[in-house]
Amino acid sequence: MRLRILGAALSVVFDSGVSADERDELRRAWSRCLEEGEEQASYDSAVQNSALRNSALRNSVLRNSAVQGGSPRTFRARILAGPAVVPVSGATFEGFAADLTSALTLAAIEQRSGQLLMLHASGLSDPGTGRTAALVGPSGIGKTTATRVLARGLGYVSDETVGVELSGAVVPYPKPLSVIVDEPPAPKRQLGPDALGLGDTPAQGSLGALVLLERERAPARAGRPAEVRRPAEVRRPAEVRPLSHAEAIVGLAPHTSSLGKLRHPLQRLCRLLDSCGGAVSAVYGEAEELAALIPSLLARPAVSGGWAPAVVPSPQADDGDLPTGRLNRGDVVDAVEVTVPGGGGTELLVMVGQRVLRLGGIAPALWRALRSPARFEDLPTRIAPEVGLPAGYEEALSDAVELLGDYGVLTRS
Incomplete structure (x- = not known):
């Protein structure tokens, strides 16, 4: 089964346990993600909807605790995602189908x-x-x-x-939906958007x-x-x-x-x-x-959201020429400065690693002040025109610098 998910090309190879009817069911569920030219099983939505309403018909089919040749079935498949191979297995078809959905989603996300x-x-x-x-x-x-x-x-x-x-x-991902069909504790089913009567997926x-x-x-x-x-x-x-x-x-x-x-x-x-x-x-x-x-x-x-990029590289000397004891901007992933609605100044949004920080107060002024490295003693002169220097500012400034250093927003050479 060849699929296109979030623009990534993935293939599912069924290894064991999955019958021809079950493969057809999975193809129906994934019909809107099938690669062009992928063979699709015939599908009669009226018949399927009738089956969904009639759990007796569903239970008449040998599946979840199915026994073939006297031994329980194990459902196994492999997802081919570029050079990666992701195994998927399950003791029941419903559990296997749900795990397959999760594994396909993660594989596509990894590729994109x-x-x-x-x-x-x-x-x-x-x-x-x-x-x-x-x-x-x-x-x-x-x-x-x-x-x-x-x-x-x-x-x-x-x-x-x-x-x-x-x-x-937008890159569509019209995957099957995980839906309760029978009363709990019966497992959820993976049903395609066509079976559920959902609107068309835009090209x-x-x-x-x-x-x-x-x-x-x-x-x-x-x-x-x-x-x-x-x-x-x-x-x-x-x-x-x-x-x-x-x-x-x-x-x-x-x-x-x-x-x-x-x-x-x-x-x-x-x-x-x-x-x-x-x-x-x-x-x-x-x-x-x-x-x-x-x-x-x-x-x-x-x-226009009133924002500006805030990651223009700071001019820096080579490490060997940089005086010690200087403060500098940290090695952040990205930063933007955003205007606070109502004339409340600006806020600094910084991404450090996988963490997004929202910083107000004097943080934006400190970030701007460190377009080039500076000693702590130089900071008051640099930020005074923007934020002023109220009485007792030294302790507040020191605390702010220490906090931003803990976050990785500022570094000290």
Whole structure:
């Protein structure tokens, strides 16, 4: 089975345990990711939907604890991802299919790291324009459920990873969805978007909206955990709040894959936020509440987020010529300076390793002051025109320098 996932070419070689019917089922589930020319099994959605409603028919097929020749089956396959070979195995077909989905996703992400900006998000597109909304959030927040609800009227891009090229073009990943079919403890099934009646996947599209999801929790009752839902009769729109670029980047960074491998990742995020009209957070209880949100967000015009790159290399002497005791900028992945809305100065966003730091106060002024190395004693002269020097500034300045040094934002020779 040859697949194209996030632009990466992957192949699945079935080694043992997987019957011809099960291979056909997997091809149906992955139909929108199959390479052009890959043979597809015939598919009758009406028959499959009937089978999903009839668990007795499902249970009549010998599979999960299936016995062939008197011994339990073990399902085995290999994923060929360039030179890498990833083995996948499972004791049940459902478990094997779920692990295969996870392994394929990770293999594709590994291949595209450093090229695509990859958001852990549900992707839904306008059927007419291909503009895509990325609903970003951690596992368990309801992205798959939101996808099943919203993709009845919108295009299905992904329920797992939204990949974005440098140009802003979206690379679809219309993978199978992990869905509860039978009552627990029955395992989830990997069902393709066609079986679920999801909208078409756009051949071309661009990122048009970035939404950070937050699930609203109802008050917990005694002895029971809080329920993540509003009362069933309430279907008001999600509560939306615009985010500054600094807020958005800090919120998005934990939900990206291999962010630090991109060239100038923070600048890339800022440009993407500009093109989307900025990001928003959405507090919601049920997926239906998001339905009214998407069209208006996709229609927002681009903005200028009031930011500037902050990683212009400092002029430095050779190590042997650099006097000791000098402060300098750290070896950071990227940095941007972002204007605080309402005239509140600027904030410095710095990526050190895999960590994104949001720094205010005198940190932006210190960063600018160290365009060239300086002794600590020189700093007051350099930053005074920008921030002033209130009484007792020495201790505060020393603390700030020490903290930035701990973060790796500043270094001392």
